[in-house]
Amino acid sequence: MLTFLAANAATICVGAVVAAVVALIVRGMYRDHKAGKHACGGNCGSCSGCRPQKK
Numbered sequence: 001m002l003t004f005l006a007a008n009a010a011t012i013c014v015g016a017v018v019a020a021v022v023a024l025i026v027r028g029m030y031r032d033h034k035a036g037k038h039a040c041g042g043n044c045g046s047c048s049g050c051r052p053q054k055k
Contacts, residue, residue: 005012
C-alpha cells in the first residue's frame with residue numbers, strides 16, 4: 001500500500017487540489033443560492049435562462 005502511495009503521490013495531490021477547488025465552487029454557489037443571489041442579476045425579464053416566477 002505504501003508503495004502505491006509513493007508511486008502515485010503527484011496524482012493524488014493534484015486530485016485532492018481539484019476536489020478542493022470544486023468543493024469551494026459548489027459551496028459558493030450554495031451560499032449564493034441561499035442568499036437569494038442570481039447569476040443573471042435577478043432581472044428575470046431580460047434573462048432567457050430563468051424560470052417563470054409564480055405570482
